Amino acid sequence: MNQGTHQNIMTQLGMTSDEYNLVTVLYYIPYIVGEAPSNLLLKHFTPSKWQSRIIITWGICLMLHAAVHNKGGLYATRFLLGLAESGQFAGILLQMCYWYRPDEMSLRLLYFYICGNCSGIIGGLLAFGFDHASGSHGLSGWQWLFLTEGAITVAFGIAVWFLLPDFPETASWLTDREKAFIQARLPANAPRAKEQNFKFSEIVDSLKDVRLWLFTLIWAIYTIGTNGVRFYQSTVIANLGFT
Structure with a gap:
């Protein structure tokens, strides 16, 4: 965004190309390390409450990108973003195991990846739009992009707290017969809501x-x-x- 101008992120933060490449590395280190612990916490807090916390924290970390003034600040926010996002995909996989058999997972994951690809298209359109809005209210386009996507993420995280169903056993919109049916069709090694132990x-x-x-x-x-x-x-x- 804004390449060749003083409002380009690398120019504003005084970063070389090699230093900018570390942004990706510092994101994935906590992302990889945090996945397993996050899934253990998901079982403790319930999926809706834990995923909501993850998504809200993720959105806050996104918005914090707009406040950085040097490469150290960008490195720190990317590290925190990777840590916040680490449990999201792994948590979705775990939660699906509470509801679906292994032979039903591929179709649900397909829907998930379609949503991910669509979000990439929307993100690209936002980036194009904010690329031409640099300087508005004293912020560069990349800062507006982080603020906007972060705010949307926080709002979505709040909705997840109330809307995401946790386990078949606790779903208020299912009858007792439906709850028993969903659990009976799952394999013997499927995770259960009552299994809080490690x-x-x-x-x-x-x-x-x-x-x-x-x-x-x-x-x-x-x-x-x-x-x-x-x-x-x-x-x-x-x-x-x-x-």
Whole structure:
């Protein structure tokens, strides 16, 4: 945004290209480390309350980006953003296991990824719009972008507190027969609302499963390829001479 002007984020924060690349690294370190602990907390606080806290904190961290004045501030906010967002995707996977069988998960995840791709389109349109709004009220376009997306995220997080269903056993809009039906159709190893305890033996059993490691390998290869395009596509396009 605003490349070649004094309102470009790298120019304003006095960052080189190599220093800017660390922004991505500092986001993913807490994101990876925080996923497992976050899912343990999700079981303790219930999905709606924990996911709401995650999303609201995530939105606040987004808005804080607009207040940074140097690369150190950007590094700190990116680290906190990764930590806040770490439980979101993993938490969605866990919550789906409370409601759906493994053979039903792929379609639900497809819906989730469609929403993610649509949000990328909307984010791109917002970035284009705010790129032409730089200087409004003394803020650059990238600052307006962070403030707007952060505010929307906070509002969504508040809605999640009241609207997201937690477990089949506690859903007020289900009859007792419907609750029993949903739970009866789940596999024996599906998580249950009443299971608040943590069993280290379950982690050991999972680590012994070769399918976990094959999935991890596939996911790592997929992530390396897609993230390279996702994070640097706009830079590549700009360097090719396109606006």
